[in-house]
Amino acid sequence: MLERVQPTLILAPSALDSHPDHRSAGRLTQRALQRFSGSTAVRYWIVHGGEGWPSPRALLPGIPLTPAPLARPLAPAAFELTPAEEDRKLSALEAYPTQLRVIAPFLLAFVRTSELFSLRADLAAPQPPAR
Numbered sequence: 001m002l003e004r005v006q007p008t009l010i011l012a013p014s015a016l017d018s019h020p021d022h023r024s025a026g027r028l029t030q031r032a033l034q035r036f037s038g039s040t041a042v043r044y045w046i047v048h049g050g051e052g053w054p055s056p057r058a059l060l061p062g063i064p065l066t067p068a069p070l071a072r073p074l075a076p077a078a079f080e081l082t083p084a085e086e087d088r089k090l091s092a093l094e095a096y097p098t099q100l101r102v103i104a105p106f107l108l109a110f111v112r113t114s115e116l117f118s119l120r121a122d123l124a125a126p127q128p129p130a131r
Helices: 020-035 069-074 083-094 097-108
Strands: 009-013 041-045 077-080 114-117
Touching: 009 020, 020 041, 041 114, 083 097
Parallel strands: 009 041
Antiparallel strands: 077 114
């Protein structure tokens, strides 16, 4: 698919995300990119980034999202949102009332002035020492 579409940007969850589905999607993206002969920018994000994150868990537009504890080794960067983009993000979340009924404080905590991303999905596995 990547060869056919030749994307210029791929967005994917990080393999460090604590949710198993997100983690697997991040690993799948990394594997697919190993076989891809094209060139594309890749940005990874974390949703389930550690106990109590994001904090505070509430709708608090106008403040930035702080890095997830699990993302610290990846040196996440911020993409600043305008107030109108924050409003659109809230509208998008409101389109999922069943999820909001269950985890509203968690989801609404992502309506902030910034989106965080990393150029890396996870840390490289340690290499065995050379002999």
